[in-house]
Amino acid sequence: MQSETKPHILLIDGMALLFRSFFATSAMGHYFPNAAGTPTNGVQGFARHTMTAMSIFKPTHMAVCWDMGAHTFRNELFDGYKAHRPAPAPELVPQFDMARTVSETIGWKNYGIPGMEADDLIGSIIETWTDKAEITVVTGDKDLLQLLRPGVHIALVKKGYAIYDLYTDERFVDEYGISPIQFIETKAFTGDASDGYPGVKGIGPKTALKLIKEYGSVEGVVESLHELTPAIRKKITENMDMLLLSRKLAEIHCSLEMDEPLEELEIPVYDSRIRELIEKEGYTMITKQADSLYLN
Known part of the structure; x- marks a missing residue:
């Protein structure tokens, strides 16, 4: 080591x-x-x-x-x-x-x-x-x-x-098929129950990981909403503000x-x-x- x-x-x-x-x-x-x-x-x-x-x-x-x-x-x-x-x-x-x-x-x-x-x-x-x-x-x-x-x-x-x-x-x-820094992007969708922020209601870890593998980031997913299924698109659209806020809450401040x-x-x-x-x-x-x- x-x-x-x-x-x-x-x-x-x-x-x-x-x-x-x-x-x-x-x-x-x-x-x-x-x-x-x-x-x-x-x-x-x-x-x-x-x-x-x-x-x-x-x-x-x-x-x-x-x-x-x-x-x-x-x-x-x-x-x-x-x-x-x-x-x-x-x-x-x-x-x-x-x-x-x-x-x-x-x-x-x-x-x-x-x-x-x-x-x-x-x-x-x-x-x-x-x-x-x-x-x-x-x-x-x-x-x-x-x-x-x-x-x-x-x-x-x-x-x-x-x-x-x-x-x-x-x-x-x-294990995850994404880079460690993209872990932040998945948490924006899943939220964190222990920290009290919900992310996008109805999107769990599997769906969040799939979205980030395909689109790379929260921004990439939002820009590609038209490609998503109607059900997922509806969930993200209805929870857009919390998605963007959860992204900020999930990121560790390193500066x-x-x-x-x-x-x-x-x-x-x-x-x-x-x-x-x-x-x-x-x-x-x-x-x-x-x-x-x-x-x-």
């Missing part, structure tokens, strides 16, 4: 790992409260996930990207964007800040920009370092598959801490300035000072994980 000459950057979707870790343990009633009684299950799971990913993918550099609140520029485009999602569990709420603090304590480079999603930061880092570094993204979000290109791998968390569904751009093309020197993303040295700071906060599972990875 790692080039002999290029650095290898590991990008962690911090919120995705935090949520995944929280729900994996809270479902069994395990919150691992600290001395103050504050739950730590999501925080500790996030850090353990990240450390395991480092041991598997062996990066030379890394960064963790975070969402900074629920409101983003996509809410300005569409009021319904993620609006239907329930409020986070009260046991999770304090862990948002705690997770980032732990990440900073360990020494990992952290990124978060108000109004932007972690996806947008990851996309912009990829845009910045394409051709200059190998990049592996750890996430649970298939939306990031649109970022695939030569030298970029998307590792979708599959099971536990160590099993990933690893995508390359070649694998994506083999943020993320041009810090590569040295800022170097892997930190895990030493006794950092261990003591983590242990002092009651994060015993993190220290155990770190000890097994770094001290053995």
